[in-house]
Amino acid sequence: MVQKIDEITEHVNQASVFIPSLLHELEQIMVGQKYLTERLILGLLTGEHVLVEGVPGLAKTTAVKTLAQSVKADFKRIQFTPDLLPADLLGTQVYQPKTGEFDIKKGPLFANIILADEINRAPAKVQSALLEAMQERQITIAGTTFKLEEPFMVIATQNPIEQEGTYPLPEAQMDRFMLKLHIDYPTREEEKLIMQRMSTYNNAYQVKQVVSPAEILQARKVFDEIYIDENLQDYIINIVAATRDPASHQLSSLKGMIQFGASPRASIFLNRAAKAYAFLQRRGYVVPHDIKSIGMDVLRHRIILSYEAEAENVTADDIIKKIFDTLEVP
Numbered sequence: 571m572v573q574k575i576d577e578i579t580e581h582v583n584q585a586s587v588f589i590p591s592l593l594h595e596l597e598q599i600m601v602g603q604k605y606l607t608e609r610l611i612l613g614l615l616t617g618e619h620v621l622v623e624g625v626p627g628l629a630k631t632t633a634v635k636t637l638a639q640s641v642k643a644d645f646k647r648i649q650f651t652p653d654l655l656p657a658d659l660l661g662t663q664v665y666q667p668k669t670g671e672f673d674i675k676k677g678p679l680f681a682n683i684i685l686a687d688e689i690n691r692a693p694a695k696v697q698s699a700l701l702e703a704m705q706e707r708q709i710t711i712a713g714t715t716f717k718l719e720e721p722f723m724v725i726a727t728q729n730p731i732e733q734e735g736t737y738p739l740p741e742a743q744m745d746r747f748m749l750k751l752h753i754d755y756p757t758r759e760e761e762k763l764i765m766q767r768m769s770t771y772n773n774a775y776q777v778k779q780v781v782s783p784a785e786i787l788q789a790r791k792v793f794d795e796i797y798i799d800e801n802l803q804d805y806i807i808n809i810v811a812a813t814r815d816p817a818s819h820q821l822s823s824l825k826g827m828i829q830f831g832a833s834p835r836a837s838i839f840l841n842r843a844a845k846a847y848a849f850l851q852r853r854g855y856v857v858p859h860d861i862k863s864i865g866m867d868v869l870r871h872r873i874i875l876s877y878e879a880e881a882e883n884v885t886a887d888d889i890i891k892k893i894f895d896t897l898e899v900p
Contacts, residue, residue, distance in 0.1 A: 575854050579852075579854030585849075586849060589611070595780055596611075599633075599636045600629060607633065609749055609864075610637050613723055615790060617721055618749075618842070619704055619724040619748060621689075623750065624730075626729060634685045634727070640777055641683065641780075641786070642782045643681075646684055647678075648679075648684065649688065650691045654693070655695070656699035659679050660699055660703075660709050662711065663712050674712070683723055683725065684723070684725065686700070686725070690737055691729075701743055726747070750870050793848075796854055799900070802844075806837055806841055810831070810836045810837045812896075812897060813836075821892065821893065824889055824892060826879075827875065828879070829875060840868045845860075865890065866887060866894075869886070869890050870890060
């Protein structure tokens with residue numbers, strides 16, 4: 571087994587050579603956002619979708635655009651607004667008078683990396699139209715189904731729902747996002763550096779393309795090989811099960827706080843995200859720290875709190891932290 575893990579680690583080292591260059595390009599634009607940049611790369615590696623939440627002005631959109639510019643792939647930015655229509659995302663039929671036939675005009679979702687900016691400002695019909703692309707990796711226009719090219723991922727940004735003109739996303743759509751990230755204000759030192767960088771007109775750094783879609787797809791094959799011990803797999807199952815029945819996992823204090831726990835998709839995503847995190851550290855095996863590091867981002871949007879929890883100002887992050895602090899680590 572040790573020899574096999576050594577071989578996997580060697581494969582990981584070979585397939586992850588682009589990671590330092592990719593981080594370097596992101597850091598040229600992003601100041602003090604290692605948490606955000608690492609997790610955006612995790613989404614790129616896994617091919618899963620990422621939801622980024624924070625108040626306006628925290629460079630959410632800038633981070634996604636920088637990632638897309640670092641990849642030799644097709645990138646589209648969609649600004650979600652209350653008057654957006656499903657056809658604005660998917661595309662539509664266009665009548666051609668010369669031929670008397672209808673042609674398909676493909677929408678912006680036919681790209682590799684999609685930035686869904688302020689996703690929670692769009693109505694329910696638009697959110698529903700996005701679900702097929704996110705889950706099935708296909709789009710249906712006028713009865714014709716088109717497969718989306720890989721790599722394909724949606725990185726969505728949203729303002730907190732307390733902000734005026736925003737709407738909470740449906741639970742079914744929230745569950746499609748592998749990670750939900752909370753972005754906070756920078757430190758004083760970081761904000762000073764941001765101010766210095768952005769105070770001049772000609773300050774734009776030209777982001778270089780450092781990784782191709784083929785390298786990303788190859789990296790996905792390699793990180794699928796990463797070894798995760800059965801004890802760690804049981805640990806993941808215990809974490810997810812504790813969100814559904816906390817009392818049976820020595821978490822009686824959380825009884826009545828959770829209306830609905832995480833779905834089986836949480837177990838799948840936590841396993842994949844832990845492997846991708848190990849890949850980012852250039853390891854061929856998963857350790858408990860990988861699961862703990864990424865667990866909050868995988869689970870926070872999958873727990874539906876009860877009225878009692880909301881009344882006591884208990885958040886999903888509080889509950890997940892309690893679970894991680896209580897469950898025995900293998």
